Amino acid sequence: MASGNHQDIVGFIWNIANKLRGPYRPPQYRHVMLPMTILRRLDLVLEPTKEQVLEEQKKLTAKGMIGPALEAALSRVANGGNRKQALYNTSPFTFQKLLGDAPNIADNLISYIRAFSPRVRDIFEKFEFEKEIEKLDDNNRLYLIVREFCSTEFDLSPSRLSNLQMGYLFEELVRKFNEQANEEAGDHFTPREVIRLMVEMMFVYEDEVFKAGKYSSIYDPTAGTGGMLSVAEEYIKRNNPDANIELYGQEYNPESYAICCSDLLIKDEEIGNLVYGDTLGIKDAKSRSYNFVPHDGHPDKRFHFMFSNPPFGVEWKPEKSYVEDEAANGFSGRFGAGVPRINDGSLLFLQHMISKFHRSPSEGGDGSRIAIVFNGSPLFTGDAGSGESNIRRWIIENDWLDTVVALPDQMFYNTGIFTYIWLVTNKKPGNRKGYVQLIDATRHYRKMKKSMGNKRNELSDEHISELVRLYGDFRHNAECDIQSNGGTEKRICSKIFRNCDFGYLKMTVERPLRLNFQASPERIERLKNETAFHNLILSKKKSVEAQQEDFRNGKVLQQALLDALHGMQSETLHLSRTDFVKALDAALKSAEIKIDAPLKKAIFNALGERDETGEICRDSKGNPEPDPELRDTELLPLPDDTFLPLPIGYDKDADNSKLLKLVRNHCEEYLQREVLPHVSDAWIEHSKTKVGYEIPLNRHFYVYKPPRPLEEIEADIKAIEADILNLLREVTS
Known part of the structure; x- marks a missing residue:
C-alpha cells in the first residue's frame, strides 16, 4: 500500500x-x-x-x-x-x-x-x-x-x-483518535516515539531475534490499545520478515481491550493470547464494580521480551488483600521481594514481569528483557527496609537492572511530569554485568507545533538514534551536544555505576539516657497529666455502682500517692536514678502504697528531667538505656564490592556471618572516625541497621550553575529602581 x-x-x-x-x-x-x-x-x-x-x-x-x-x-x-x-x-x-x-x-x-x-x-x-x-x-x-x-x-x-x-x-487511526481524545484516553495510550525508543533499545544486543525462523514471545501486562506489542512486532518483522513472533497481553479497560483485540484480529494474530482483566485482579465488566481476585492471565508462561507503561501513582487498595496474601507466600508468588506503598503500585507490575523471566543463559535458558515506563517514585521513594527499597535491592543485587533513562517532561498526554524508562534483564552482556547505566535524556526533545493535552515535547528520529547509540556504546561520562539558549553545549548524558553504588547502610546511633529527679511541687503537678495516673480512677466494670466505687478508690489512691511524693525531700536533686528509686520505694512503703510498672514509669516521666551531668540510666542487665531524643541515624555507603544479605527471603539459607561481621566493622569504623570525636558516649545499635537502595539519577547529572556576578544583580536592581522612579514622576506630574 x-x-x-x-x-x-x-x-x-x-x-x-x-x-x-x-x-x-x-x-x-x-x-x-x-x-x-x-x-x-x-x-x-x-x-x-x-x-x-x-x-x-x-x-x-x-x-x-x-x-x-x-x-x-x-x-x-x-x-x-x-x-x-x-x-x-x-x-x-x-x-x-x-x-x-x-x-x-x-x-x-x-x-x-x-x-x-x-x-x-x-x-x-x-x-x-x-x-x-x-x-x-x-x-x-x-x-x-x-x-x-x-x-x-x-x-x-x-x-x-x-x-x-x-x-x-x-x-x-487509533493513534489519531486517541490523540484527539488525550484527556480521556491518555491513561491507555503511550506516545509512539517513546515506544520506539523502548523497542530499539530493547533489541540493541539481540542478534538472535533477527535470525530466520527465530521464535520470540512478546508480552505487555498493561497492553492498553496494543501499541507496544505492535511496534515491537513491526520492528522485528522489518529486520527479519521470517521471524516467528507471538504476542501476549492483558488489559483491564474494556475499550482499550477491544481496540487491542481488533488490531490483532485484523492482522490475523492470535487474540486468545490477550486476556481481559486487571493484572493484579479481575474487573467484573458486567456490574462495572471492582471484584478482584488473584489473576495472572498467563500464569504458566515465560516471555522473551516484555513492555509496559503501568499507571503512574495509582493506588492498589482494591487489590490489597490479594496482593498481600500472594506476597506472604514469598517467591513462590509474584511479590516475594515486598510490596510498595498503597498509593503507587508501579513496582508490583515490574515484579510481576520479572516472574515471567525465562531462565538466564547461564542457567541454560534464553533469558528475558523488560522495558517499563515509570514516574520518579520507584527510583527513590521508601526508606531503607521499606517495600520499595527492598524491591530495588532485590532487582539490583540480582544484577537485573541494566539501564535507567530519564525522559523529558511533558512527553505524555495525561501528565507533564518527568518519566523514566527502566531496562531490566537477566541476560546482560559480559561487559555490563555488575553495572547499571544511567542516561540523562531530559534535554533530548523538540517542542511540538501544537500541544496535545499535557504533551508539548516529543522525541525526534535523531534523538532516538542518539539515545540508542548511548545505550549501545556503554561509556561512562559520555557527552552529547545539547541545544541550549540558541546554541550548543556539551553535556554528560551517560554514566556507569557499580551495582553496589546504589546501596547504603542506615545505622542507628544511640546516646545514653541521663536524668535528674526531684519531688518538687512543679514536677509532682506534672504527674496529673500522665495517662497511668489518670487511669487510676477509671473502671472496666459494667455496673454503675461498681464504677462509682472504683472511681472513689482511685481518687483516694491518687491523693495518697501525691501526698507520699510531697513527703519526699523536695529540695534534693537526685543525679542517679538508682538513688531516686530507693527514696521513692521508701516513701511508698511508708505510705503503704503499691504501684505497678506503668505507674512507676509515669512517676519517672513526671519527676525526671534530662541532665547532661546525671548518671547514665541502665537497664536490669546493666546496659545503658538509649535516649530517644538524642537518637540519630547515619547513612553510609556499602562496603566496597560487597552485596549484603537480604532480610526478605531469597538467600535466607546462606551463611551470612562473614558479611554481617563486615557490616558491623564497617559501621564501627565510621563511628570511631566520624561520631566519637564529637560525642564520646555514642554507640551503634546494630540490630537496627538496615540496608537501603535508591537510584538518585538527578543528583548524578546535576550541573552546578553559579549565581550571577553581584555587579550584574546590582545593575538590574538600579535599573528597576530607575523605572519605578520614572513611573512615580509620571503619576505625580
Missing part, C-alpha cells in the same frame, strides 16, 4: 468522523469510528464466502451440531483454512443490504453484530457499541455513517489492503 493511499484512507475516515459533530464531541469520535472501521473490514473479508457459510450453518444445525464443533466448521468455510482466528458471521445482512432497509437499520445492524463468532462479539460488547448504534439512530446519523463506509471511494477489502497493511492503517 502506497503511503499516499494509506493517508488518503485515514483522511477519508476522518472526514466521515466529522459528520458525527453535534451528537458527539471530537474526543468521542473514536467510540463510533473504530468499531465501524473494524466492522467494515470484517464485512469485506467475509463477503466472498458469505453464502457458503449460511448454507453450511443450515445444513449442520439441521444435523444437531452446536457449540465449538459448529464454530470450527463455520470458520473453516468462512476462511478457507487461511486464518488463525475463528471468524465467521451467520447473519443474512451485509453492509450493502443494511442500506436496503433504512427504517430498521439499527435493529438489523445489532442483529448483524450478534451473528459474529463469539470472540468477535466479545470485542463489540467491550466497545459497548450497541449503545452507540442507538445514539446514532436517535440522531439520524446511523444510515449516513453506514452509507459512507460503503462508498466506492473507500475500499478496505483484502484485495486492496493486506492484513498487515490494514493493521498499520488501524493503528494509525
